[in-house]
Amino acid sequence: MAASPVFGKGRNERVFAVVRRIPKGRVATYGQVARLAGLGPHAQQVGYALHALPDNTTVPWHRVVNAKGLVSPRSGGDSAIEQRIRLASEGVLVSRAGTIDLDEHRWAVDAPR
DNA sequence: AAACTGACTAATA
DNA sequence: CTATTAGCCAGTT
Numbered sequence: 001m002a003a004s005p006v007f008g009k010g011r012n013e014r015v016f017a018v019v020r021r022i023p024k025g026r027v028a029t030y031g032q033v034a035r036l037a038g039l040g041p042h043a044q045q046v047g048y049a050l051h052a053l054p055d056n057t058t059v060p061w062h063r064v065v066n067a068k069g070l071v072s073p074r075s076g077g078d079s080a081i082e083q084r085i086r087l088a089s090e091g092v093l094v095s096r097a098g099t100i101d102l103d104e105h106r107w108a109v110d111a112p113r
Numbered sequence: 114a115a116a117c118t119g120a121c122t123a124a125t126a
Numbered sequence: 127c128t129a130t131t132a133g134c135c136a137g138t139t
Contacts, residue, residue: 010135011135029122030120034122039135040134041122041123041133042133042134042135043123044119044120044121044122044134044135045121045135045136046121047119047120048121049135049136050120051137052135052137052138061120064120066120066121066122072121
């Protein structure tokens, strides 16, 4: 075999694996997850993957936000509000406008500095 | 089986 | 600050 013994069946599984590794009280951006998942600069794929996520998933999708530190408004969905509430419940402070202090909550594998 | 839609980022103007 | 352009995959119809 020698082919690429990749995990999972698609890229989705890979994204979920990374999101699941996000520690509580911390948030990661789509671009960050995409990079860790090995998708490269293709952050949109992460968004699409979460879109296909079932409701019974154990993945903390609410810990994923966009690069602006803003909670994705999604399309006409109130789920964005739910996400905000979940984050606040974990100790993540969210501004009234929906902005999060990435400097404070950005999930850094190695934050030197 | 083909086409459409959808949770994004980054650079440029 | 906003607007525009280019790139990707999977689920649903």
